[in-house]
Amino acid sequence: MTTEAHLLTLQQWLSPAFPVGAFAYAHGLEAAVQDGRLPNVAALRGWLEDVLEDGAGRSDAILLTLAWKAESPEALATLDTEARALAPSAGRMKETALQGAAFAKAMRDVWGHDLSDLTYPVALGAAARAEGIAAPLTATLYLQAFAGNLVSAAIRLGVTGQTGGQRLLAGIAPLCQSIAAEAGAATLDDIGSQAYLSDIASMRHDTLHSRIFRT
């Protein structure tokens, strides 16, 4: 059962202030902007929906849920290796590995959980299990935080303003819920990622002449 304590914990973990450095990662958004693919907030919304439904959003929700269900550190480590193999680019590997390591460090230092440096969704799923927080709720809020971070990046990149960004985020909240709910019964074989242009944008980020984000 979800308690207020659970919500407080999740809100803290998934807050933009949590020291995983989320603000530095734009998931290819900066390259997409420079390539002229995100001329307005409507295009941004379409892009974010795809990243959630066809890209890292859905894959991460499944990985998080599977990590929550893992019954041993060995099972968790095996899942983590699968998660790393799914990274489509160097930038995406950085996002999941570095944020995951930072998250795991906070779990060890502050919550006293014996968590090794796992990829981000795997670490989060394992930590939620250890705190007794339900997987679907964790996945829903994770997806919202992920989308929220990309909206913040888009605002810094000048694609939209604060109001447009918040309207977009409110609009895609139901999508976060439905993806998290579907992830509940999924297996590794159900992971499919066909947000090809998002992956390509992430690859192209490294070739930008000037950039403000790490990915």
Add this chain to the structure above:
Amino acid sequence: MKTLGTRSVLDGLRQQGSLKALFPRITGGPCQAIMVNTAGGITGGDRFELSATAGTGAALTLSTQASERAYAAQPGETGRLTTRLRAEAGATLNWLPQETILFDRSALHRRLEVELATDARLLICEPLVFGRAAMGETLRDAWFRDRIAIRRAGAPLYTDATQLSGDIAARLARPAVADGAGAMAQVVLVAPEAEAQLDPVRDILRGTLPESAGASLIGADVLAIRMLAPESHLLRRALIPVLTRLSRAPLPRCWTI
């Protein structure tokens, strides 16, 4: 395949059904095996399985004589194509099939599993065409599930999974999916020179698909390339210089004619 002196030669062959292998005589470079699907394509209920091993120190290039076609299937029936490749110590394996063309109302479940020894080299390319553009065909109702899983010394190294179903054309029109592209290719190189190939490959892509392709060094010796093109000819034209460079040998003739 195994090694005999400095050459790679056939060590064993077993074929059954409509999948056959041809072995063109070539001078120099890896031994080539060209697969022929004598049935002319895949439809619902078909089962195709292919296994190949490059033995210790051997070099093998696998390709297909023609593009593979996934034809319309009966409702509820899925065609399966499973390929298992192995490269043993010091071996080189190139998996360079020609395009797979998905027809409308096709249903294809494809898997490519690759097992690498620690120091084996691998180059794979999987070009995919979404509908017969020349016939004005789009994929309004099709089913495609694909997984490329590369493992090294038993551990997952690189996985690429695609799941598309229903109105695939509408999905591909999405901004972060394919923005309407009709053809896509995934190329992966696992080799010590992967890092050195990154910039040259990016230079090639800038000239061929300046806005819809990317290359990235995912691990110290793992280079991944993703390309989208409006249609299959442009994809092929962009692939040839990349594959020629990465395979360090002439491409099978079927690629260049």
